[in-house]
Amino acid sequence: MVHLKGGGDDAFVVVPYVHTGPISHVGGADFIPLLVKAAKSIKARVIYLHGVGGHEVDPASYDDTVSIVSSIRQAMVKLRLGNHSHVIKAKPIMTVESGDVRLLSIPIANGKNLVFVSRLKKSMDDIPTHVYNEVVKRLGSDVSRLIIIDSQNSFSGDNTWNDEDINDLINGLKRILDTPDEEGELRVKVSHIPRSKIPGSFMEIGDNGVYVMTITFNDKRAALVIIDGNNIKPTLADEIRRRLREEGYIAEVATTDNHQYTGFFGKIGYRVVGDGVSQGDLIRLILDTVKGGETEDTEVSYMEFENKVHVVGSDGFYGMTRAASSAVKLLPLHASLLFLAPIVLSIVATYLILH
Numbered sequence: 273m274v275h276l277k278g279g280g281d282d283a284f285v286v287v288p289y290v291h292t293g294p295i296s297h298v299g300g301a302d303f304i305p306l307l308v309k310a311a312k313s314i315k316a317r318v319i320y321l322h323g324v325g326g327h328e329v330d331p332a333s334y335d336d337t338v339s340i341v342s343s344i345r346q347a348m349v350k351l352r353l354g355n356h357s358h359v360i361k362a363k364p365i366m367t368v369e370s371g372d373v374r375l376l377s378i379p380i381a382n383g384k385n386l387v388f389v390s391r392l393k394k395s396m397d398d399i400p401t402h403v404y405n406e407v408v409k410r411l412g413s414d415v416s417r418l419i420i421i422d423s424q425n426s427f428s429g430d431n432t433w434n435d436e437d438i439n440d441l442i443n444g445l446k447r448i449l450d451t452p453d454e455e456g457e458l459r460v461k462v463s464h465i466p467r468s469k470i471p472g473s474f475m476e477i478g479d480n481g482v483y484v485m486t487i488t489f490n491d492k493r494a495a496l497v498i499i500d501g502n503n504i505k506p507t508l509a510d511e512i513r514r515r516l517r518e519e520g521y522i523a524e525v526a527t528t529d530n531h532q533y534t535g536f537f538g539k540i541g542y543r544v545v546g547d548g549v550s551q552g553d554l555i556r557l558i559l560d561t562v563k564g565g566e567t568e569d570t571e572v573s574y575m576e577f578e579n580k581v582h583v584v585g586s587d588g589f590y591g592m593t594r595a596a597s598s599a600v601k602l603l604p605l606h607a608s609l610l611f612l613a614p615i616v617l618s619i620v621a622t623y624l625i626l627h
Contacts, residue, residue: 273344273575274380275351276460278358279568283317283462284348285380287419290323290340290583291398293330293531299584300331301531304500305479306338310345316352317464319483319498321386322422322529326398332582343579356571357382361455363417365492365522368447371440376524377448378496379458379489381574383417387448388496388524389441390423397431397503398422398529403438410442414449423526427503427544456490459567465557467500471550476543477501478530484558486521488567495521497558500528505546512555519562 274285292303304320311318331337362379369375374390390396399422408415433441465482467473480500487494495516509525516523527545534542 273347273351273577274384275348275354275356275573276462276570277352277356277572278460278570281317281460281462281568281570282315282352283319284311284351285319285321285386286344287321287323287386287421288340288344289325289329290581291325291327291330292322292529293327293534294584295531295534297334299333300337300340301534302334303331303337303341304528304530305532306341307344308479310341311348314345314348314352316348317462317483318348318480319462319485320480320500320528321498321526322424324399324401324404324420324422326400328401328583328585330584332584336581336583339581340579343577347575347577351573351575354573354575356573358457358569358571359455360458360572361453363448363451364454365487365489365494366448366451367522368444370444370447372437373440373444375444375448376494376522377418378487378494379454380419381572383453384574385418385448386421387418387445388421388423388526390425390524394426394437395428395431395503396423396426398424400433403433403441406438407442407445411445411449415445418445418448420445421526422529423524424503424529425509425525425527426506428506454490458570458572459488460570461486461565461567463561463564465561469557471553472548474548475533476545476547476549478528478532480528480530482554482558484561486562486567493521493567495519495523495562497523497525498528499525499545500530501545502530502534502542503527503544505544508546508551508554511551512558515555515559516562519559521562 276283292300360382363385366377372392376388378386380386463484467477467481478500483498485496504527512525513523
């Protein structure tokens with residue numbers, strides 16, 4: 273977790289290595305709404321980023337989710353009072369393409385970089401725990417310098433990670449780690465676009481709306497757009513990046529993988545950003561925000577912490593998936609029985625009356 277303090281900013285960047293699923297009001301689906309409330313209770317803003325892990329690390333219950341959020345709130349209070357620095361030494365702002373993987377590295381604290389992971393062809397939808405474990409195995413302890421972010425910014429069919437994909441990720445991360453550190457002043461501007469200002473955002477953008485972070489480090493400028501939603505149409509993400517590049521930024525778009533509205537059966541309650549939201553208005557609001565001011569002197573403080581909670585696990589998640597699939601298959605049968613039962617009963621009753 274990172275605390276950003278400067279100018280009008282009092283914001284926390286939170287990257288938990290848990291997953292905010294599996295479905296609305298189950299497990300960790302209320303994680304982000306609860307986190308937003310926790311930040312408001314201490315008069316701070318919070319930028320949630322989707323870290324490593326898929327549904328295997330969904331909190332097992334609402335109580336587990338509350339426990340994690342409570343720990344984060346306590347850490348926020350502690351971090352706010354800790355030592356801060358406006359000069360850091362970290363990897364520079366840089367982009368790397370490696371096979372099907374695109375990486376954007378952003379210095380965020382002394383010795384720490386956020387690394388946003390995107391895919392060029394496949395769907396960017398979760399970095400499973402087994403993938404991260406292989407990364408750690410191959411790159412060793414140095415990878416702890418990188419806070420890996422699942423950008424969750426390309427919704428399509430295939431979201432698998434085969435051996436070639438994992439190699440692409442590892443090779444890209446190694447190129448970042450092999451790049452010499454730079455020392456410089458970190459300047460950040462954090463801007464928020466409330467969900468209420470975005471037409472068509474119902475059940476598509478969650479409670480945390482849209483955050484836009486602009487970062488300057490040693491004369492390089494980056495813009496991060498973080499949308500509180502469950503993935504995004506690739507064409508919309510591409511257009512946002514293109515428009516920000518025209519403004520002179522190295523840019524990336526990420527969503528939080530929010531399951532606040534994710535439904536149980538198929539597409540009911542599942543909308544990726546761009547399905548219904550006014551894309552033109554969203555892009556305009558983002559560009560207006562970016563043009564609204566320069567980055568500011570920023571002091572940062574960083575900390576890591578652990579909290580032991582129960583998670584769903586791979587077997588638990590796939591068990592739920594199989595149960596949901598069975599329910600969908602049986603739905604036509606149940607519907608038929610509900611329709612036919614009154615007719616059959618009516619025929620039987622008529623027969624008994626007449627005989």
